[in-house]
Amino acid sequence: MSVRIVDVREITKPISSPIRNAYIDFTKMTTSLVAVVTDVVRDGRRVVGYGFNSNGRYGQGGLIRERFAARILDADPKSLLDASGDNLDPDKVWAAMMSNEKPGGHGERSVAVGTIDMAVWDAVAKISGKPLFRLLAERHGVAANPRVFVYAAGGYYYPGKDLAMLRAEMRGYLDRGYNVVKMKIGGAPIDEDRTRIEAVLKEIGKDAQLAVDANGRFNLETGIAYAKMLRDYPLFWYEEAGDPLDYALQAALAEFYPGPMATGENLFSHQDARNLIRYGGMRPDRDWLQFDCALSYGLCEYQRTLEVLKTHGWSPSRCIPHGGHQMSLNIAAGLGLGGNESYPDLFQPYGGFPDGISVENGHITMPDLPGIGFEGKSDLYKEMKALAE
Ligand SMILES: O=C([O-])CC(=O)C(=O)O
Numbered sequence: 001m002s003v004r005i006v007d008v009r010e011i012t013k014p015i016s017s018p019i020r021n022a023y024i025d026f027t028k029m030t031t032s033l034v035a036v037v038t039d040v041v042r043d044g045r046r047v048v049g050y051g052f053n054s055n056g057r058y059g060q061g062g063l064i065r066e067r068f069a070a071r072i073l074d075a076d077p078k079s080l081l082d083a084s085g086d087n088l089d090p091d092k093v094w095a096a097m098m099s100n101e102k103p104g105g106h107g108e109r110s111v112a113v114g115t116i117d118m119a120v121w122d123a124v125a126k127i128s129g130k131p132l133f134r135l136l137a138e139r140h141g142v143a144a145n146p147r148v149f150v151y152a153a154g155g156y157y158y159p160g161k162d163l164a165m166l167r168a169e170m171r172g173y174l175d176r177g178y179n180v181v182k183m184k185i186g187g188a189p190i191d192e193d194r195t196r197i198e199a200v201l202k203e204i205g206k207d208a209q210l211a212v213d214a215n216g217r218f219n220l221e222t223g224i225a226y227a228k229m230l231r232d233y234p235l236f237w238y239e240e241a242g243d244p245l246d247y248a249l250q251a252a253l254a255e256f257y258p259g260p261m262a263t264g265e266n267l268f269s270h271q272d273a274r275n276l277i278r279y280g281g282m283r284p285d286r287d288w289l290q291f292d293c294a295l296s297y298g299l300c301e302y303q304r305t306l307e308v309l310k311t312h313g314w315s316p317s318r319c320i321p322h323g324g325h326q327m328s329l330n331i332a333a334g335l336g337l338g339g340n341e342s343y344p345d346l347f348q349p350y351g352g353f354p355d356g357i358s359v360e361n362g363h364i365t366m367p368d369l370p371g372i373g374f375e376g377k378s379d380l381y382k383e384m385k386a387l388a389e
């Protein structure tokens with residue numbers, strides 16, 4: 001059977017909203033939607049793999065069109081196949097994309113590559129006729145676990161939002177079955193953030209736990225001041241206190257914050273992840289790693305990151321990726337991650353779960369849909385189909 005990538009399409013879509021974290025607002029946020037079109041037909045339909053670049057970085061149309069899609073389409077189709085010749089080899093497609101790219105200084109090419117890589121894995125799993133999480137578990141010789149922990153991320157700042165609205169938002173997440181919720185900090189003075197945190201803790205009581213996210217805003221002094229304030233509360237985690245690349249700051253914070261900390265969503269390669277593990281003082285018994293494959297060269301690279309973690313004594317169960325997309329849900333279910341982020345009210349239609357999947361006791365159960373499962377989410381699939389079918 002011949003398998004050939006006949007086209008790689010990209011369109012940049014808005015995912016804008018008036019929300020703000022401590023570092024950016026999302027009024028102009030976009031994402032790249034990508035389709036990898038193959039010549040394979042399954043159940044009477046052409047197999048198309050889809051991907052998008054999570055959130056927080058902008059659309060990558062320029063890089064995708066000028067370099068990464070072009071290299072795939074220029075490659076000898078046979079050089080992209082696995083040993084059986086019956087399917088694509090994601091690592092070979094990845095290598096074709098990255099030919100003539102120097103190491104280091106990852107910039108945003110990791111986002112462009114991660115977006116295409118998601119679409120390639122979607123196509124590969126669809127050609128195999130399997131859900132991606134089952135294909136991954138088979139490849140790694142581990143048992144898949146379709147039940148995945150998810151938490152509700154929100155608690156953003158936005159114009160006119162008062163404590164009652166913040167509390168109502170968090171109550172809404174509990175009502176939908178979540179038992180861990182997340183809110184932003186660092187976008188207001190520390191006393192105001194303390195009041196916001198206390199309001200949320202009062203609202204959620206014993207029903208749930210609260211994580212807080214500073215989005216890399218703090219210098220060492222402010223990060224420590226917040227650590228001293230936050231350690232009064234039983235938080236699920238204290239996230240991204242300082243600049244994502246300031247490993248010494250992250251390490252210093254551990255002296256002031258005995259509770260769990262989380263970071264990694266803005267580290268875009270296995271080399272950066274390794275530096276965090278080597279120099280960031282992260283503690284494998286309690287801290288959390290949030291690398292998002294869509295932003296960081298995709299699942300081919302994420303598997304290398306998991307290898308790095310293993311070498312340094314970290315379990316994949318300490319990873320709860322950023323981004324709230326179905327790709328990371330598949331990795332979590334297939335390779336035993338600790339769970340995945342979700343944004344119940346944001347970044348639609350891109351984030352979230354297939355239709356009919358509900359959160360129960362902070363977990364969802366993956367349906368057995370071929371590929372990543374985008375076809376099961378009708379609002380998202382409508383956008384995807386318009387690009388390629
Ligand atoms: O506000 C953002 O950029 C998203 C974020 O940090 C998260 O989901 O952890």
Ligand SMILES: [Mg+2]
Binds near residue numbers: 213215239240265322
């Ligand atoms: Mg974050």
